[in-house]
Amino acid sequence: xxxxxxxxxxxxxxxxxxxxxxxxxxxxxxxxxxxxxxxxxxxxxxxxxxxxxxxxxxxxxxxxxxxxxxxxxxxxxxxxxxxxxxxxxxxxxxxxxxxxxxxxxxxxx
Amino acid sequence: xxxxxxxxxxxxxxxxxxxxxxxxxxxxxxxxxxxxxxxxxxxxxxxxxxxxxxxxxxxxxxxxxxxxxxxxxxxxxxxxxxxxxxxxxxxxxxxxxxxxxxxxxxxxxxxxxxxxxxxxxxxxxxxxxxxxxxxxxxxxxxxxxxxxxxxxxxxxxxxxxxxxxxxxxxxxxxxxxxxxxxxxxxxxxxxx
Ligand SMILES: [Zn+2]
Numbered sequence: 001x002x003x004x005x006x007x008x009x010x011x012x013x014x015x016x017x018x019x020x021x022x023x024x025x026x027x028x029x030x031x032x033x034x035x036x037x038x039x040x041x042x043x044x045x046x047x048x049x050x051x052x053x054x055x056x057x058x059x060x061x062x063x064x065x066x067x068x069x070x071x072x073x074x075x076x077x078x079x080x081x082x083x084x085x086x087x088x089x090x091x092x093x094x095x096x097x098x099x100x101x102x103x104x105x106x107x108x109x
Numbered sequence: 110x111x112x113x114x115x116x117x118x119x120x121x122x123x124x125x126x127x128x129x130x131x132x133x134x135x136x137x138x139x140x141x142x143x144x145x146x147x148x149x150x151x152x153x154x155x156x157x158x159x160x161x162x163x164x165x166x167x168x169x170x171x172x173x174x175x176x177x178x179x180x181x182x183x184x185x186x187x188x189x190x191x192x193x194x195x196x197x198x199x200x201x202x203x204x205x206x207x208x209x210x211x212x213x214x215x216x217x218x219x220x221x222x223x224x225x226x227x228x229x230x231x232x233x234x235x236x237x238x239x240x241x242x243x244x245x246x247x248x249x250x251x252x253x254x255x256x257x258x259x260x261x262x263x264x265x266x267x268x269x270x271x272x273x274x275x276x277x278x279x280x281x282x283x284x285x286x287x288x289x290x291x292x293x294x295x296x297x298x299x300x301x
Pocket of ligand 1 (some may be wrong): 006009
């Protein structure tokens with residue numbers, strides 16, 4: 001069972017109070033983009049064993065979307081943070097580095 | 110004008126713990142900048158209560174203001190006063206980024222009454238939330254799910270909990286609460 005703290009209402013929400021929103025920090029390629037960029041945006045996803053970044057929604061709660069950093073292998077949660085960012089804040093990166101030195105994920109490390 | 114009737118016409122489940130659908134209850138969803146002084150003044154003007162902090166509910170007589178999200182409040186006031194209150198909010202907040210909607214007929218309100226510990230248990234059996242007195246006290250409101258549907262609840266006093274949900278699932282919510290109450294206390298919360 002995964003428990004994430006919603007950064008908007010502060011509730012320690014267990015998984016059944018949340019809705020999973022897939023991979024975090026995707027850059028959207030829409031009309032006018034190249035076929036290659038659109039395909040990558042549409043279909044290509046990270047599937048790591050370890051550090052991962054996701055979007056979640058506190059659907060049975062305050063209703064807000066947020067970001068979570070966690071380990072897919074152990075379910076350890078490194079932190080949750082605002083939806084209004086395009087990359088993880090430094091304190092989240094630091095929290096991951098403390099537990100998983102040398103980690104990387106897409107362009108982040 | 111037609112007579113307003115609540116979702117279950119005040120259905121009542123009697124027992125050591127009673128569950129009652131109460132209402133019609135006036136409710137307004139108010140969205141905006143909760144930290145704005147003019148917003149707070151508008152809320153105080155129609156309710157007499159202050160803007161609550163995160164996951165809190167404030168009261169003023171029969172009125173209450175509940176924190177629903179960082180940009181949303183639920184205002185509770187007598188059913189007959191909602192129209193005037195929405196007009197007041199619209200006038201007071203004109204020109205700011207806000208939304209005030211009468212949701213009275215889109216919601217259902219329930220009251221669970223009994224001994225303090227068992228009342229907490231009735232909800233704790235149905236929701237993935239910590240209902241212990243240390244984690245959930247008077248003045249707190251919790252939005253979560255009740256089995257399969259979204260709900261929010263708060264204590265009006267020890268031994269009395271109020272719960273709101275969408276009107277469309279009122280029967281389901283009432284049956285959940287009544288079944289949970291009828292199953293009796295399990296003695297998890299040592300509160301009498
Ligand atoms: Zn939340």
